[in-house]
Amino acid sequence: MDAPPIYGLPQDTLHQIFSSLPLRQIMICRSVCKLFNQILTSSSFIHLISTQKPPLSLLALRPPHHQRHVSHSAAALHVYDPNQNQWLRFDLSFLPFRSLHPVASSPGLIYLWGDLPDSPESNKSLIACNPLTRLYRVLPQLGSAWSKHGSVLVDSLNKVMVLTELAALFFSNSNHWLKFSSNLPSKPRSPILMLNSVYALCDVGSPWRSQWKLFCCNLSSLTNSQQFWHCLERREWGDVFDILKRPRLVRGVGNRILMIGGLKSSFTLNASCSTILILRLDLDLLEWEEAGRMPVEMYRCFSESSKFKVFGMGDKVCFSAKRVGRLALWECEKGGGGEWRWIDGLPGIGDGPCRGFVYEASLNALP
Template identity: 70%
Template structure:
């Protein structure tokens, strides 16, 4: 390599050449030699990458079973599996630059990743990192109960909210967490953050029969313990009763998605005929159907005891226990929009959640 003509090229020219490569090929080139690594890790090249259109990647985290198995055998080389739907390619982001044990990804925003990690004193801390530049920052520690039961929501201006029956809010640069009661009747299900408002499903039914309702609260109201607003309209009818195990997903614009199994009847243990995606316009408070899973695809999920729903914008993703595949719904703005075919994962053990 010392005599290679590539060493004679100007650095700007090298940066332009490499910038045309897909991200997964750039990561591979980093491992070719020290010269390539230094070139592709230089601040000017990273800045050039930041000017490209944003990549909409899907990051997965190991389930608790796979997480323990993974740490027992590969603890010295942790990685983050990421899928690029546009390139139909898996990427492994090494996390070995983090000086922590058992990092688990829980949230992301604008190319930054939030992970729970074990601090040296065995407490849990949220770590903010950029897997591309391999830089990180540690937020003040929280107790282990927060990491086990809390949902991490990331807002603007460096605000981070961890929500369970309690809530913890962190402002960038504040140096500490502000903890308070979430003031909900039960633990919120699949909370999401839209602008400065939190939306969550809450079970207001009985121990024998669930009854899900939609609640919202601004961050300012949450901090002041002013309570949540129950969103409902007479025109909505039985929108919350037709779905089994509903989950919320943030959509594009001022909209949210509610996803769950479409019940075949209103009986207590009714089976599901497919998975339905409903969309709520927060400006008009009107629901419409954004998509449903094709029957032949849903048959694979019928064999799974539990499935995960995640995503955002115009993509909703589904993974199922023991299914071994990932299903993606794209451009959920019309009932007839296509679903992406099953994504095979021969090199990523699909005991992953999110």
């Protein structure tokens, strides 16, 4: 049989044809035939589209705790494409590790905890991986205590931190972790790494009443003999930390931080909440503003749950709670407002709350 006419086209012509497709369609075309896969995985094609295609912004789910020990062949990352309103599945079985558990992301990469094939479960390692190119890098090995109790923070330059209540590890362009005392007044809540600094909420109140404060640590201080956190506060902020119940932080767009929690109906000890409020802090001006609040009809699904989970980054924030069965999504608009909608069809999470992160998928990111 004669070869199809497409086989006779020059490589440059094929590159130009495929480069006109969206990133999502390029990934689908890889599985059509060997020729397409060879063309679309070549270094020359990846270099070409790296200057033309923006990353694909996806919402990735972390597997529930009871699903950490899935079989190697079933290891996968479930992601949601908000633009196409569709769930996708990225196969992770190419990684030669056991008990894979995705926890964080940086542009183009995801970070997972995993066990080396021949190592005991007490020796956990962090793996940086690009699921689109199937390239990965193993960071220096850590113990299971860090994977169980530490929050993994990554910035746009692939600086990595594992933060716990008592200590932290920092890794950047070296072959070892830098360990230091966290020196925080309480367990850090929803810490984030951005603009060369780490931000976290800490409860400085009493056992009977919470009092939340925002703490900051500049990464440049890690090279000095003393590392310290300082509390960010201004008299003009007033009671901004008192109006939210169970606040948590999300990295916003540019130099902005989002603080999210239930909006208290009063300042009494066990006050009920009327909705979920999103506040935005400009780190240059150190001024808060309201970014959005959940519509009342949507909040009714969350009002029966004492706790809800929040994850996201930039202009996308997701909300999940037990027995809700779907995600609520807030997307910030360029004009300053926000759009709220539901995400249905969650893949295999049961009735528990979801955790996750935003994954900026791209073909040119290297671990």
